[in-house]
Amino acid sequence: MNNIILTGDRPTGRLHVGHYVGSLRRRVELQNSGNFDKIFIMIADAQALTDNADNPEKVRSNILQVALDYLSAGLDPAKSTLFIQSLVPELTELSFYYMNLVTVSRLQRNPTVKAEIQMRNFETSIPVGFFTYPISQAADITAFKATVVPVGEDQMPMLEQCQEIVRKFNATYGETLVEPKILLPENQACLRLPGTDGKAKMSKSLGNCIYLSETEEDLKTKVMSMYTDPNHINVSDPGQIEGNTVFTYLDCFSRPEHFAEYAPDYSCLDEMKDHYKRGGLGDVKVKKFLIKVLNEELSPIRARRAEWEAKLPEVCEILKEGSRIAHETAAQTLSEVRAAMKIDYFSKENGLV
Ligand code: ATP
Ligand code: MG
Numbered sequence: 327m328n329n330i331i332l333t334g335d336r337p338t339g340r341l342h343v344g345h346y347v348g349s350l351r352r353r354v355e356l357q358n359s360g361n362f363d364k365i366f367i368m369i370a371d372a373q374a375l376t377d378n379a380d381n382p383e384k385v386r387s388n389i390l391q392v393a394l395d396y397l398s399a400g401l402d403p404a405k406s407t408l409f410i411q412s413l414v415p416e417l418t419e420l421s422f423y424y425m426n427l428v429t430v431s432r433l434q435r436n437p438t439v440k441a442e443i444q445m446r447n448f449e450t451s452i453p454v455g456f457f458t459y460p461i462s463q464a465a466d467i468t469a470f471k472a473t474v475v476p477v478g479e480d481q482m483p484m485l486e487q488c489q490e491i492v493r494k495f496n497a498t499y500g501e502t503l504v505e506p507k508i509l510l511p512e513n514q515a516c517l518r519l520p521g522t523d524g525k526a527k528m529s530k531s532l533g534n535c536i537y538l539s540e541t542e543e544d545l546k547t548k549v550m551s552m553y554t555d556p557n558h559i560n561v562s563d564p565g566q567i568e569g570n571t572v573f574t575y576l577d578c579f580s581r582p583e584h585f586a587e588y589a590p591d592y593s594c595l596d597e598m599k600d601h602y603k604r605g606g607l608g609d610v611k612v613k614k615f616l617i618k619v620l621n622e623e624l625s626p627i628r629a630r631r632a633e634w635e636a637k638l639p640e641v642c643e644i645l646k647e648g649s650r651i652a653h654e655t656a657a658q659t660l661s662e663v664r665a666a667m668k669i670d671y672f673s674k675e676n677g678l679v
Contacts, residue, residue, distance in 0.1 A: 329361060332472035332506075334368030334411070337388035338378065339530030340537045341395035343620070344519035347578045348478030348511060350538075354400040356476060365406040366470045366652060367396060369645075372412045373462060376455035377446055393641050395538050398631035403644045411466065413649035416656035420465035420663060421458070427494040428461055428487070436460055438483045445531070464488035468503045469656040476509040479517035480527065499666040515577035524553030524571045536620070538627055545624070549617050554609045561608035567599050572612050579619050588618040 333349060335341060341350065357365055369392050374385045389410060396408055411417060433439060439460060443452055463484050467475055468491075475485060485508040492503040511517055518527050521534025528535050536548050554572050558565040567573045576595055585592050592598040598615075601607040634641055661670070668676045 328363040328471070329474065330470060330472045330504075331356060331362050331365040331474050331476065332368065332467050332470040333366075333476050334370045334466070335392055336370045336374040336530075337385050337392045338374050339388055339535075340391045340539055341399075342528055342530065342535035342537050343575075343578075344478070344521075344528035344535065345395075346399065346538055347513070347516035347519055349476050350396075350399050350401075352476045352509065352511060353406075356474075357401060357405050362474075364470070364655075366472070366655075367401060367406050367408050368411050368466060368652070369393065369409070370411045370466070372417070373459055376453055376459050377442075377448075379453065379455075389645075390638065390641060391539075393645055394631055394634050397634045397641065397644075398627045399538060400627075400630070403648065407648045407651050408644055409648040409652035410645055414469070414653045414656045416653070416660040417462065417465045417469055419660060420469055420656075421462040423663065423667065424461050424464055424491050424495070425458060427491050427498070428458075432487070432490075433457060433460065436483045436487060438480050441480075460484050460487045461491070464491040467506050468492060469659045470652070471504040471659060472506045473504060474509050475506050478519075479510060482508060482510070495663075495666075499663075499668075502662055502666040513578060515574050519578060520571050520574055522548050522552045522571065524569065538624065539631055540624065541628075542621060545620060546617055549613050549620070550610075552613065554612075558602075558609065562605050564605040565602040565607070565609075567603060572609070572616055573599060573602070575616055576612075576619065579616075579623055584615075584619050584622070589615045 331353070333353060335345060335349075353365070353367065356362060369389055371385050371389060374388075375382065378385055393408060397403070401408065439457065443449075443456075448456070460483070464487065467488050475481070477485070485506065489505050492505045495503050520526060521528040521532055522536060523532075523534040525532060525534055536545060540548070549572075552571050555566040555570050557563070576598075580595050582594055585594060585598070589598065592601070598607070598612070602612065664670045665673065665676060670676050671678045
């Protein structure tokens, strides 16, 4: 069996460091590992429209932004197919057939759908398209016969629902679809990076993000105003690590060599944490260290972004060609699905006469 990756992002804003540690960094590693036969990275514009139908310009304008984030993070169009969801209409048809395999109550039980409905204050006015987006995500994944889906923890219920759809489809119509595996970040802190405000999840929709394209100046301002331990008032006070966003970010980003270079008083993060817990280490010092660590990670990304920003027509070409390839691939799967369902009425195998 081939090793195939499918994953993506909604073009509802620029990508942030939560996307980076939750999925993007891993994608680049997997891409460069050479262990995958095909890698599909999707800009989920159709899905973004399910809760932004009244603001199509937001979705449209962020397509290029997300593409720039991909390229600057190190996704390489020679190795990964970058494409736009709505340019692959087969995904819509697959969703339409999969809808018959899922009940309304199963969708209502999906914890991520539940949480996102609440976050968006939809209450009784949930757009049907939004409500059914786990089904369209199953179409996205299966259209490319993805075996591995590298995503953050919030996507676990989506993957479970996709696996159920695959099993139901194969049991009903015969072995056709491939069951994907979720690939979560190994580092616990990266499963769901909190926002700079300490809120549960950094999210484009919550305005608590540090963007991959953040300037050094803005990065500094954001880190300096980050949520820490509200009871750690004087430097000498003992501080708390749990729920302290600055330390969570250090868990995700710091490496032993950063200490030698930027904080030689400590040999590793645990030593720094111990000092903070004992008292005597101020927030400002820890934040300044985090700024250096983040800048080290983001500098090459910023530099690559500047290069790609100077050649936007080339970025468009990459998306156009990627979407063409994705369209071809999904069309093949759709024809297999139609054959399995015997709705290919004029074919040699399943023709009506
Ligand atoms: P929106 O608010 O529009 O839903 P989002 O910020 O949640 O945007 P998505 O495009 O929904 O971003 O998610 C893209 C990918 O990034 C998914 O794999 C998701 O799991 C991952 N991801 C998003 N936010 C985080 C985070 N804070 N920590 C870890 N992974 C994240
Ligand atoms: Mg999301």
